[in-house]
Amino acid sequence: DTAVSQTPKYLVTQMGNDKSIKCEQNLGHDTMYWYKQDSKKFLKIMFSYNNKELIINETVPNRFSPKSPDKAHLNLHINSLELGDSAVYFCASSHRTGNTEAFFGQGTRLTVV
Amino acid sequence: TQLLEQSPQFLSIQEGENLTVYCNSSSVFSSLQWYRQEPGEGPVLLVTVVTGGEVKKLKRLTFQFGDARKDSSLHITAAQPGDTGLYLCAGLFTGGFKTIFGAGTRLFVKA
Numbered sequence: 001d002t003a004v005s006q007t008p009k010y011l012v013t014q015m016g017n018d019k020s021i022k023c024e025q026n027l028g029h030d031t032m033y034w035y036k037q038d039s040k041k042f043l044k045i046m047f048s049y050n051n052k053e054l055i056i057n058e059t060v061p062n063r064f065s066p067k068s069p070d071k072a073h074l075n076l077h078i079n080s081l082e083l084g085d086s087a088v089y090f091c092a093s094s095h096r097t098g099n100t101e102a103f104f105g106q107g108t109r110l111t112v113v
Numbered sequence: 114t115q116l117l118e119q120s121p122q123f124l125s126i127q128e129g130e131n132l133t134v135y136c137n138s139s140s141v142f143s144s145l146q147w148y149r150q151e152p153g154e155g156p157v158l159l160v161t162v163v164t165g166g167e168v169k170k171l172k173r174l175t176f177q178f179g180d181a182r183k184d185s186s187l188h189i190t191a192a193q194p195g196d197t198g199l200y201l202c203a204g205l206f207t208g209g210f211k212t213i214f215g216a217g218t219r220l221f222v223k224a
Contacts, residue, residue: 035214102158107154
């Protein structure tokens with residue numbers, strides 16, 4: 001069983017389109033995250049949710065809107081996609097805040113053309 | 114701006130050599146983690162260090178947290194081709210909701 005699963009794994013779309021990436025974790029974790037990894041492999045946190053509530057929004061454009069329907073899901077919707085949005089997006093979860101391990105999904109490679 | 118500087122960015126060595134990767138910051142962290150990432154996969158946790166000055170060993174890997182909890186190092190002894198990958202350090206701030214990652218060290222160990 002996959003602990004943190006993201007779909008789709010690959011996404012190619014045109015500028016201006018709206019797309020969503022889904023994330024589900026079956027670990028019973030309270031906290032979920034979205035990270036963006038650029039072409040240089042720099043991993044940067046975008047959002048952090050705890051018990052379905054937004055905790056961190058790291059100066060992400062408001063074209064990015066996370067939605068957490070329940071503790072096990074954190075989806076990412078992106079409006080009006082731009083070329084600079086091309087990256088690998090990782091969903092992650094952790095049991096609780098603090099010094100705990102974050103489990104990452106396999107990533108979604110988004111390419112905007 | 115909170116930064117975690119990781120060095121070197123690239124490292125290509127022969128099997129059997131030793132190496133050290135460094136992470137440095139001006140910020141104080143509640144803990145620091147080291148992850149390893151394979152191509153096409155998400156990062157996987159190797160270790161978490163919590164106490165200033167703490168040293169943890171994982172087989173041939175030795176992790177150290179600086180006394181002031183601002184820096185950390187990863188030392189690999191007798192590197193093997195299987196150690197090839199991207200190594201990421203991550204600093205966690207008090208409260209735990211925010212983690213910042215270093216830029217990563219891409220290690221290539223030649224047989």
